[in-house]
Amino acid sequence: MKRILLTACVAMTALLAAAQNNIVKDLERNVPGQGKVTIHQDPRVEALIGKEYVPSQTGEQEFLKCAGYRVQVYAGNNTRQAKNEADAVATAIKELFPELTVYTFFNSPRWLCRAGDYRSVEEADAMMRRLRATGEFKEVSIVRDQINIPL
Numbered sequence: 001m002k003r004i005l006l007t008a009c010v011a012m013t014a015l016l017a018a019a020q021n022n023i024v025k026d027l028e029r030n031v032p033g034q035g036k037v038t039i040h041q042d043p044r045v046e047a048l049i050g051k052e053y054v055p056s057q058t059g060e061q062e063f064l065k066c067a068g069y070r071v072q073v074y075a076g077n078n079t080r081q082a083k084n085e086a087d088a089v090a091t092a093i094k095e096l097f098p099e100l101t102v103y104t105f106f107n108s109p110r111w112l113c114r115a116g117d118y119r120s121v122e123e124a125d126a127m128m129r130r131l132r133a134t135g136e137f138k139e140v141s142i143v144r145d146q147i148n149i150p151l
Contacts, residue, residue: 023049061150068147069124070103073137074113078106086111092136100127101148117147 024046027037074089076082083106090102090113103114115131118124124142131140 022046063148063150065146065148066119068145068149069116069118069121069142070114070145070147071116071118071124071128071131072112072114072141072143073131073139074111075139076111078109078111082111086113089113089137093131096134096136097130114143114145117149119147119149 024039024041028039030036073093074086076085086104090104093100093102093113093115097115100115101117103112105112116124116127118127121142128140128142131137
């Protein structure tokens, strides 16, 4: 009797595991009186369902992008001189604050240099005050931007 009960439990567990493993097939199952669900997707998506996430092996860090704040330290025009000035400001920031992430990029029609990835205005304000206190940077302000949060 115990063997039959144990065998039944193992069989039920295997069936439940198989049913949970593929939710797409479960959703597409035809049940009388409940309507029909049809899912159109790339077969590679279905192959990923139920698999464990393995981080990238390339060595580069992965980020979550979300709305936040950065400290803008430089905004120039679209000349080569403005690009060089933006790079010089970025180098100066990295010398003073090596732990700070600095972004230099062209956003038409100007070159920008922004620092940090902050979720709140208060965090960005604290860094803005530290940058102003150095006396090296003329224009320092807080801007809304898409930030990178390491995973």
